[in-house]
Amino acid sequence: MIEKALSGSRKYYAWLAFLLAVIGFGVFAYIRQFNGGLSLTGMSRDVSWGLYISQFTFIVGTAVSGVMIASLCYLRDKKQYLGVVLLGEFLSVAAILVAILFIFVDLGQPTRVLNVMLHPSPQSIMFWDMVTLGGFLVLNIFLGWVKLSAEKKGQEAPSYIKPLTIISVLMVVVIHMVAVGLHMATTFIYPGLSSAEYLFSGAMAIRFVATAFASGAALLILVCMVVAASAQFKVSDKVIQLLAKTSCIAMIIGVIFYILQVNIAFTNDMTSHQASLLNLFVGSGGQSGIAPFMWVAIALAALGILLLLVPGLRRNKNILLMAAIMIVLACWLDKGLASSLGEFMPNSFGQITDYAVPINEIAVICGVYAIGLLVVSVLYKVVFAVVKAPCADSSECIGEQRKDV
Amino acid sequence: MISRRDFLHTSLAIGCTGLGCVALSGCSTLSASIQTGQEKDNTAMSAGRFGLVVDVEKYKKSASFSLIASVCHKAHNIPRIPDDKQAIQWIREADYKACFSEAERQHVGIPSLDVKLPVMCNHCETPACVTVCPTQATFKRPDGIVEMDYHRCIGCRFCMAACPYDARSFNFVDPKPYIDQVTPNYPTRTDGVVEKCNFCVERLTQGLEPLCVEASGGSILFGDLDDPTSEVSQAIVSGTVLTRSEELGVEPGVKYLFREGHNND
Numbered sequence: 077m078i079e080k081a082l083s084g085s086r087k088y089y090a091w092l093a094f095l096l097a098v099i100g101f102g103v104f105a106y107i108r109q110f111n112g113g114l115s116l117t118g119m120s121r122d123v124s125w126g127l128y129i130s131q132f133t134f135i136v137g138t139a140v141s142g143v144m145i146a147s148l149c150y151l152r153d154k155k156q157y158l159g160v161v162l163l164g165e166f167l168s169v170a171a172i173l174v175a176i177l178f179i180f181v182d183l184g185q186p187t188r189v190l191n192v193m194l195h196p197s198p199q200s201i202m203f204w205d206m207v208t209l210g211g212f213l214v215l216n217i218f219l220g221w222v223k224l225s226a227e228k229k230g231q232e233a234p235s236y237i238k239p240l241t242i243i244s245v246l247m248v249v250v251i252h253m254v255a256v257g258l259h260m261a262t263t264f265i266y267p268g269l270s271s272a273e274y275l276f277s278g279a280m281a282i283r284f285v286a287t288a289f290a291s292g293a294a295l296l297i298l299v300c301m302v303v304a305a306s307a308q309f310k311v312s313d314k315v316i317q318l319l320a321k322t323s324c325i326a327m328i329i330g331v332i333f334y335i336l337q338v339n340i341a342f343t344n345d346m347t348s349h350q351a352s353l354l355n356l357f358v359g360s361g362g363q364s365g366i367a368p369f370m371w372v373a374i375a376l377a378a379l380g381i382l383l384l385l386v387p388g389l390r391r392n393k394n395i396l397l398m399a400a401i402m403i404v405l406a407c408w409l410d411k412g413l414a415s416s417l418g419e420f421m422p423n424s425f426g427q428i429t430d431y432a433v434p435i436n437e438i439a440v441i442c443g444v445y446a447i448g449l450l451v452v453s454v455l456y457k458v459v460f461a462v463v464k465a466p467c468a469d470s471s472e473c474i475g476e477q478r479k480d481v
Numbered sequence: 482m483i484s485r486r487d488f489l490h491t492s493l494a495i496g497c498t499g500l501g502c503v504a505l506s507g508c509s510t511l512s513a514s515i516q517t518g519q520e521k522d523n524t525a526m527s528a529g530r531f532g533l534v535v536d537v538e539k540y541k542k543s544a545s546f547s548l549i550a551s552v553c554h555k556a557h558n559i560p561r562i563p564d565d566k567q568a569i570q571w572i573r574e575a576d577y578k579a580c581f582s583e584a585e586r587q588h589v590g591i592p593s594l595d596v597k598l599p600v601m602c603n604h605c606e607t608p609a610c611v612t613v614c615p616t617q618a619t620f621k622r623p624d625g626i627v628e629m630d631y632h633r634c635i636g637c638r639f640c641m642a643a644c645p646y647d648a649r650s651f652n653f654v655d656p657k658p659y660i661d662q663v664t665p666n667y668p669t670r671t672d673g674v675v676e677k678c679n680f681c682v683e684r685l686t687q688g689l690e691p692l693c694v695e696a697s698g699g700s701i702l703f704g705d706l707d708d709p710t711s712e713v714s715q716a717i718v719s720g721t722v723l724t725r726s727e728e729l730g731v732e733p734g735v736k737y738l739f740r741e742g743h744n745n746d
Contacts, residue, residue, distance in 0.1 A: 112654070113652070113653050113654045113655060113672035113673060114636075114651070114653045114672075114673065115564070115567055115653035115654040117653075119567075119653070120564075120566035120567050120653075121566060121567060121568065121570070121641075121647070121649075121650050121651065122566070122647065124638045124641035124642055124649075124651060125638060125641075125642055179637075182637070182638075183635050183636050183637055183673070184634075184635070184636020184637075184638070184651065184652070184672065184673025184674060184675075185634065185635050185636040185671070185673040185674060186635075186673075188616075188633070188634075188635045188636075189635055191615075191616040191618075191633055191635050192615050192616055192635065194616075195616045195617050195618075195633065197614060197615050197616060197617050199612050200612065200613050200614055200615040200639070201613065202613065202615040202637065202639055203615050206615075423647050424645060424646055424647045424725075424726070425575050425576075425579040425580070425647065426579050427579075429566055430566075
């Protein structure tokens, strides 16, 4: 089936060429980093994890949440939701690959990466991260491919797809738990934390998962709308509206728990957490360039929720597109940009260290995302070529299906 | 004496046990290397749990941090990285107020004190860095010292994120060009690995105290925290003791002693 990815329009090839150019640029930057060490990044002794790891936390949650919603729909109605579940599954394949690559480029000694398997350490959350992400990647490639093969032959998908899909949904829950654990290792592993700290980390865990679902659903909406426009691949409007509602509810929960977190930090007089939040939203000593981004994130989140909340607004395709972009962007600013700084600043001595991102680090990030886009483009090309009628009722679909994509 | 070779044996044994294969031979290697270590050398220091006590009053009066840091840095081939943000620090000094919370300072009856205290790896009883390490490159020895295998570390820096004391440094560049003069007794590191204070394990095997203790003019004490007759245990009961971020429950092995009858500055 993969051969279907090799024949396409001029536009398709131009898109691939562009992605390959960006990847080449990223690889060049990574080789520089490999030879020169991580000094080519903006990280330091105090900001020991930077944008690479925050991209990882953003993309993992986002990728697995979208496919979970699509899988649950698919379990209800295999015909109607085939299109969206395939989009979700292959999106998650590309995204998990991106996530793993972000861990890889972050390593100081990448050639020793297999030490994680040579010396497995079950007490380390990172070990479980590797196991669950690897497993989820393989499972989704398999699930997507089996469904596509069956569709190509005009057959029903084999019966074992159903239990495997349920396993995939359960794995998303596990991945979220592991991701939360990884994200908050610094708070969870200390035996003597006070109850306020536990409350704080509990609020943070829920916020973390909620925003993952918000951005995951919103991203899947974006993907569905983009493929509807560019490849004229039909996705049921019902599922789009369901995704919009999920994203909205999840985002509201996320925002509520953010407010709770701020409340816990200030009412319990947790000075270190207050300092982190102040550093993000106000900027300490005129050093923080991140504060404006945080306020933009708040504005985007508020507006995005409003647009998704009103049924009349979210049924308008253009407004829905805008709202989905806002939600994804707000979550990215929160997790992909701010989380790395919020967690390390200030350090245990109350000092603030700047994290200025050099161009080399940005180039590597662009390269990794381009690899993900390349993978998802190729996989989607196959999907568009194989799946002819994902919708039961064409009036419910976005876009018109074209025979020759 | 536990030589480098024996140490590698031990690491290998831990690796084998972790792998779950050839578990028995792995264990026998471990016990064998510990036994030979004991037989070879009677002068090596041993303890149930090594710990370090900084006598704050005495340290303020008589110790020189620059001397302490220079002997430590020289012996352990610690590079002089020009960019301070990415520098390697096994030991650094921090303000008394930055080390302890207000409540802790009230507890010892000294709200403020004009002294910079030496801070280093706390060799915790429940070390967070050991828990999170995905390759067991950081591990806790039976004598309580949290030690590192620089050749196994993949440089993920999870330990740095987990350490509540910012005691760990990462080699952002190849450190070798920044070492003034290489001390051959201790390995140099490559770029991309984490490192930290090791309580001078290489000296303990020769029966010598850590260098910071030796260079402190008697203001830093070292010994077995589990042995009530040891110098450190005696010192602890002679005054009030603080450890950094006690509330986390990781039980640091570096303690700061405030003798009784101390008057506020």
